[in-house]
Amino acid sequence: MEWSESISIAALGSHLLVGLSRAMILFIVTSGLSFVLGVLRVPNVAHGSLYMIGAFAAFSIVNALGGGAPGFWAALVFAPLIVAGVSLVAERALFCHLYEREHLMLLLFTFALMLILGDLVKMVWGADYRSIMAPEFLRGSLPVFGSPFPKYNLFLLIVGPVVAVGLWLFSTRTRIGKIARAAAVDREMVGAVGINVSWVFAFAFVLGCFLAGLGGALVAPTVSVTLGMDHDIIIEAFLIVTIGGLGNMWGAMVGSLIFGITQSFGVLFWPQFAIVFPYAAVVIVLTLRPKGLLKSVW
């Protein structure tokens, strides 16, 4: 094989950037999953479905507004809000009655919800492949280290850290964020000091799902918006929160970076078996640190 000669510093650099930009989408989705896991102790398998609904909602919004740039920006704002609305209904109607159940029960319940949401998406949007476009100035690519780097991925590299900083500020500087963090550590104590835990939980759940919707809306211009997106992301998302440390937001970031970058470098070093690299990384991390890299709240 001749590939070894093609691995230059430039190729490494461009693959690092590509891996980082993929990690940003993964981070946005998994930080939401991790938040729900941490505060509510719910392993929400339906998180991937909400990501898929975010992408489909973005498609509908872009089309309703004529397919241009305003539609795209509106989709980035309103698609996650639509997902948040769906999740609020789900939380108040279903989840809030189930928090005390054991994890296996919750796993089965959210799995059922994933199947139901999948069928609902098919009923609303149909089985066709959909596609939306990023605004004009985010299409095409720029030369970075001699390789074409899509402008949209550059945009993701900006959005990812913004979301991370926003989440960090929210959880450390706002009252409700602090309460949510406290509930993650000791939910009985939070209730004992007179805080309405039920609404804290609802808020945490909706915020987590909002992030899934945002991830879906952000990924929509780069892929085919279609059924099956939910299955694609959910396994990766669970692996990422597991290696990062359950319920730890920075863990989700570290896990996403590991996942995105090992995949990107895997493609460069050993393209026939690139699929294996992120999973191999997961196995190595979990062998060395079974509870994840950062502190798990579980």
Added chain:
Amino acid sequence: MKATHHRHTMRLPAVLLLIAATVLILMPAGAAARNIKVGIIDCYSGPPAVYGNDALNGFKLALKDINKKGVLGSKIEFTTRDTKFKVDIALNMARELVMREEVDVLVGTINSGAAMAVSESIAKGQKVPFIAWISKSERITGEKGHRYVFSTGENTAMAGKAGGVALSQKPYKRYWVAGDDYEYGHAIANAAWRNLSAAKPSVVKIGESWWKPGEPDLIPYITSILAANPDAVIFCTGGRSMTNIMKAIKATGMAERLPIWIHTATDHAVLKPLGAEAPEGVMGTMDYHFYHPDISANRNFVNAFTKEYGNPPGFPAFHGYITAHFIADAFRKAGEIDKEKFIDALEGMKIDSPAGPIEMRACDHQVILPMYLGVTRYSPEHKVVISSEIVTLRGSEVMPSCSDIIESRGK
């Protein structure tokens, strides 16, 4: 336990009544010149439903004309079953259609694995003719072919040979091969590479990459291929990966740097949703276009289809349409509703299709179809990117020879 038992005893009379009623309804039809029954198993749920529904629409459109004239003094009727893209469900449904519905012909399905299973255990086992209309595995009428299975669709051998033959006429030497890591991807890759290297022994494969079907992030694959700097690239993707690869090609401007061939890159179902994000300059092969060949038979078919269903036919609709005509003509030629005589009649049968005259090859039961090699270009007339500069590769150029097929079956 008790409750379930109770429910069963309650249901039994109702089921018996229903069966009795069905028998009563069906009896008069059976007593007169009975209708020809076609059982369709295909996927009508999940992402592959796009193909299943389109094929069914083409089939239904053809039946409208066929039944106006009638076949052997009666009509062709059909019943569908949803396989949910699963092999075991397809088998059960096919078995049910044969045993209970007593269909004369089985038709299906987008899933090659299901088509192969039905072909082997139902068609061959129960001696019922089975026509695979949109599954693309070359093994159906190739090494796994037999008397009771036919294909009215194109297959991976034809697609790969079309690509291989077309590329062998280009000056490229160093190739990179990449695609979806599943049967379809590898089958196309193998067929294309086999034919390309046979036609032009000087080609070399400098690398391969394989991703999981539906992989959302194909950018790293593209940048690594660009870094390796091949003369041309063969991508072997299908389904939703088609959209993903086309978007990634557009985003990286890959088509401007390297010649790329992807089977079905010129498929309208792939290009239309992409709109302005469909890359131009990608070579693709297709077995049917609603805008090509521009002959009256195709225009009539497209107009009738569009009027009925609101959108132009895709390739599955074309295959559904010709399948109905093959069935009708074969029964007319057979002169009676008899499975063995139907098979004899269908062998070597020629019909006029929207794409011109086509033939069901007698030696392997594979329809002889031309393939259209084209390059993606924006069409102001259609307001989307379509296939242009179309070169027609005749069926005889893209199909494995009868002796190759017989040899592969002997193994």
